Amino acid sequence: MFKKVPLLRALKHDRWVRPYLHHYRKTLILAISLGIITFICGGGLMFCAGFLISKSATHPENILLVYVPIVLTRAFGIARPAFRYVERLVSHNWVLKMTSRLRQKLYDSLEEDATIFNSKYQLGDILGLLSDDVHHIQNFYLRTIFPMLVAWGLFAIIVIALGILSPLMGLWMLLVFALMIIAIPLWSVLVNGARQEYEKQVKDDLYVNLTDNVLGVGDWVLAGRGKEYLQLHDENELQVLATEKAMHRFERLRDFLVQMLVLLMAVSLLFWGAARFGGQPGGPANWIAAFVLAVFPLIDAFAPLPAAAQETNVYTKSLVRLNGLNAGQSVPTTNVPQLAGPYEIRVKDLHYTYPHTKRPVLRGIDLTIKPGEKLAILGKSGAGKSTLAALLRGDRVPTSGAVTLNGVATSQFGDHIAGYIGVINQQPYLFNTTVANNIRLGNEEASDDQVWDVLKRVGLAEMVKALPHGIETKVDEAGLRFSGGERHRLALARILLKDTPIVLLDEPTVGLDPITEQAVIDTILNQLAGKNLIWITHHLQGIERFDQVVFIEDGQLEMHGKPAELWANNARYRELKKADQGL
Missing domain, CATH: 3.40.50.300 (P-loop containing nucleotide triphosphate hydrolases)
Incomplete structure (x- = not known):
């Protein structure tokens, strides 16, 4: 069993991933920037569309009040999928390039230090290592690091922009968004993250038990213990299913709370827009629609964070296990004695x-x-x-x-x-x-x-x-x-x-x-x-x-x-x- 190691400490002592963070840092920064721009374009599209729809329903004082939002709507509508496509290419290229190097390093470690590697892991463990751990590192960046950094960038932009318009509204959005991107993800890590870590441990045990038992299935049959073999496997499967059910119940509750926060944001912007722009020509409806609709595409950047954060325990374990591969010293093979028979x-x-x-x-x-x-x-x-x-x-x-x-x-x-x-x-x-x-x-x-x-x-x-x-x-x-x-x-x-x-x-x-x-x-x-x-x-x-x-x-x-x-x-x-x- 691995000791629980905080993710930051695991990354601090990491010898597998950190070198690539520095080596490909420009690509990493580009991917995060493109992600932020993508969501800004999505929010801008809905902002302009909301303003345009509501403005077109009234008699515009100036044709530019309609023409400019039309141009901006088209511009944001084209830019959003274009930036999304480029961001996916850049981020996946970075991650896949990194994980391909990780797999090569893993195989080199196995080849160069096969005796120590074999001493530390059973066959089932090796299957788990090869199939899961590098894949977890890949998902760690695609599902957690990239989305989290993008969300934090948007968080800063939204709070600063609203703070300029209204300091009180900026503070309120700071609190609401903090609940969504800090409090609920932390709650997920503490509660569901532990369940997810346990689920991975049970699955790792399944790798080991299934490998051992399938390779030795003849022994079970010869001993007349076929039913016992199936019962053992069913017990392990039931442990996995029970853990998954508990995780799903928690996820439904968590997603409900996230949706309630989204509703709270929309209602807050509704009343704030009415109060802040109520004195504008043509009434507050134009700005209310613009601000409220702009929230919804931005939610796609924040809503996945709790689910991604809870997996950090699994990612930490995978990172620790990869870094532990070469922790031992190889058995020296220099000056091997030349033995003469007979041999005992x-x-x-x-x-x-x-x-x-x-x-x-x-x-x-x-x-x-x-x-x-x-x-x-x-x-x-x-x-x-x-x-x-x-x-x-x-x-x-x-x-x-x-x-x-x-x-x-x-x-x-x-x-x-x-x-x-x-x-x-x-x-x-x-x-x-x-x-x-x-x-x-x-x-x-x-x-x-x-x-x-x-x-x-x-x-x-x-x-x-x-x-x-x-x-x-x-x-x-x-x-x-x-x-x-x-x-x-x-x-x-x-x-x-x-x-x-x-x-x-x-x-x-x-x-x-x-x-x-x-x-x-x-x-x-x-x-x-x-x-x-x-x-x-x-x-x-x-x-x-x-x-x-x-x-x-x-x-x-x-x-x-x-x-x-x-x-x-x-x-x-x-x-x-x-x-x-x-x-």
Whole structure:
């Protein structure tokens, strides 16, 4: 959870947006000026039209009293949409140019500091960051900063102009407009802004929960907890709906009060115009109509401010989160030790908590994976299996405890860890290039003979030979030319070409039918014999061929031992094994 930070303080320490405020300050000033001129033209149009209509209903003393308002009405009528169009072009150009730089900076931050970034955020949080935060910064300027500055400029002009005509009326309008652009927006920030911030937090939780649960939906189904999964999702949705209903009730009340203030302005100008211009030739009606009608287009500049102001809490949180991306220091990867085999992985009193959520994921994990040993990690969705895998590979830094490879913390290797640990994900990705290029991701210097050798080892040589151009055949985007089992075998071919001593497999057979799954398991275990093998799975098929089996639940090791020993001594393991086999 983020601490509540006032918007001004967030902007003061901002390293993302402030540079562009200075760099594009001329464009910013131009956009605000055009916005003020647009509303002045709108007010001038209605002022002249009101005067013209009422004046034309009487006998004008001079034709210029009608002709001049006609010309001004036409001039303001043309100028208003023209200035509005140019203002939208300038303001949106400024904002979109700024946010495009922000997105580029965000992606650069992810690329340059992937380990720290991944340690601070879960996948659902990253989706929220990428989809919401920069978008919120964009809306912050288009819906809050620009309209607020335009409104304040109009506020000053209106109060000064009316103050010159009548100091008392100027003071009255100062009070009424202040209620509309200061008091009610502040009320919205304090009341509805808090609800909106809570709504965003609930939606962020939905990102996390939905991501975790969808990726692990097989675990829910296998455990017979499908109804529980739907109930959990419905509860989160109901929280969002309840908050939205409360916000809508407040918004209706707030909008009613704003309309009452508009009515108060119109009535005030009506009586003031009658008193101030009652002695003018032709009566006060001409000026009453002009002043009263001039109010209505100006309201468009003031009425949206309360709704825009209440979102500043959300904008502040997004700004703080963006500025917090590089708050930590990258793990140094210089002078990485060159390790010699055999390789042993030790996990000692491992604890891990995501800094963003403060939710503990792993608690007190102790493991030793000896050279050449095969370890299977089991657990339901959200138990911490994938987090443990990321810690083993050094993609995350432990909150406390240690994960070491031959005594060196895996987080210290950085990108060099790829020379020791290879990974096969649950959905191996194939790029839209040749088969050979996809396999050579494991070793760019590999010859064609070496490529054919690993294809033969994974049982794909005959299939690839039958392709139009053999290993030079281009695959479709994401490898859709191949079946799921074939994509997994191609991923294994990459690993064989890389020849890393340790291989981590994250749900490598998910989505495969039982026959293909067993074939892929046999191929992987046969071809990776003698290597350290870490297998993350929710299926127990082929589990008896592993040296160790651990079951993680609520971030702790609930079962740990050899498959035969667990079958003999652990009733829960037997139940899981039978359920997996459909017995």
